[in-house]
Amino acid sequence: MENLKSKLSWSDFKLNSDGMVPVIVQDYKTDQVLMLAYMNEEAYETTLKLGKMTYWSRSRNELWTKGLTSGHVQYVKSLTIDCDNDTILAKVEQVGAACHTGNRTCFFTPLL
Amino acid sequence: MENLKSKLSWSDFKLNSDGMVPVIVQDYKTDQVLMLAYMNEEAYETTLKLGKMTYWSRSRNELWTKGLTSGHVQYVKSLTIDCDNDTILAKVEQVGAACHTGNRTCFFTPLL
Numbered sequence: 603m604e605n606l607k608s609k610l611s612w613s614d615f616k617l618n619s620d621g622m623v624p625v626i627v628q629d630y631k632t633d634q635v636l637m638l639a640y641m642n643e644e645a646y647e648t649t650l651k652l653g654k655m656t657y658w659s660r661s662r663n664e665l666w667t668k669g670l671t672s673g674h675v676q677y678v679k680s681l682t683i684d685c686d687n688d689t690i691l692a693k694v695e696q697v698g699a700a701c702h703t704g705n706r707t708c709f710f711t712p713l714l
Numbered sequence: 715m716e717n718l719k720s721k722l723s724w725s726d727f728k729l730n731s732d733g734m735v736p737v738i739v740q741d742y743k744t745d746q747v748l749m750l751a752y753m754n755e756e757a758y759e760t761t762l763k764l765g766k767m768t769y770w771s772r773s774r775n776e777l778w779t780k781g782l783t784s785g786h787v788q789y790v791k792s793l794t795i796d797c798d799n800d801t802i803l804a805k806v807e808q809v810g811a812a813c814h815t816g817n818r819t820c821f822f823t824p825l826l
Contacts, residue, residue: 608825619731626738626747633745635738638801681825685813689750691821701797708796709803713720 604653606678612643616688622658623690627700630679630693636700637708639668641690653678655694674698716765718790724755728800734770735802739812742791742805748812749820751780753802765790767806786810 615623622640629636639657641649644665648656652667655676659666669675676694683690701708727735734752741748751769753761756777760768764779767788771778781787788806795802813820 606826610825624736624750626750628747635740635745635747635803637796638736638738678826682821683823683825684749684820685815685817685822686820689820690825691747703797705797708798708801709794710797711795713722713793713795713802714718714790 604651604678606650606653606681608646608650608681610683610687612646614687615683616686618688620660623688625655625657625690625692627655627676627692627694629696631695634707635709636676636694636696636706649678649681655692668700669697672698672702674700676700716763716790718762718765718793720758720762720793722795722799724758726799727795728798730800732772735800737767737769737802737804739767739788739804739806741808743807746819747821748788748806748808748818761790761793767804781809784810784814786812788812 622642625639625641627636642658645656645658654667656667675697679693681692699706734754737751737753739748754770757768757770766779768779787809791805793802793804811818
């Protein structure tokens with residue numbers, strides 16, 4: 603249990619149409635962008651409590667502490683909010699692969 | 715005019731509740747994450763045509779080629795789609811500041 607303290611509370615954030623905040627997840631050592639996920643208030647509070655990135659799974663409609671089943675945990679290194687309080691940037695220590703495909707990052711398909 | 719060719723078309727993307735795709739914008743030299751913005755189809759096509767990052771401004775409800783008025787243009791270096799085709803990662807050459815506050819990045823407020 604980490605019980606991280608947040609300088610802002612959930613009510614300070616500007617939510618998207620689905621009542622969530624998008625979270626950009628970046629490897630704290632390499633600065634590689636790993637994925638984008640979404641948090642609701644419960645996910646944010648659980649992330650702070652555990653020190654492990656926890657999201658709201660929009661596909662399964664449930665709280666999702668990344669790595670609980672796969673072991674591919676993301677330990678929180680830093681959390682930063684953007685200038686209009688509607689997006690979080692998380693730097694994490696990624697165990698194994700961030701992507702369910704087994705790739706380190708979800709971004710592996712070039713468009714150009 | 716760049717007229718970049720995209721390997722996937724807009725219809726291949728999975729849109730969010732607002733009919734848009736979130737775009738993570740990263741400095742191609744430093745890997746610093748600069749901002750999160752949103753594209754609709756017109757913004758995506760304009761980005762390809764100009765080679766300059768173009769978004770849909772949700773506050774002004776209009777097409778927004780970043781830097782047209784400020785000079786803080788973002789030249790496209792690479793575009794990558796994620797594993798479920800719902801988020802774009804753009805690496806850009808950022809002229810000046812990405813943030814309207816004058817900060818290089820919109821992420822300058824630590825939460826922890």
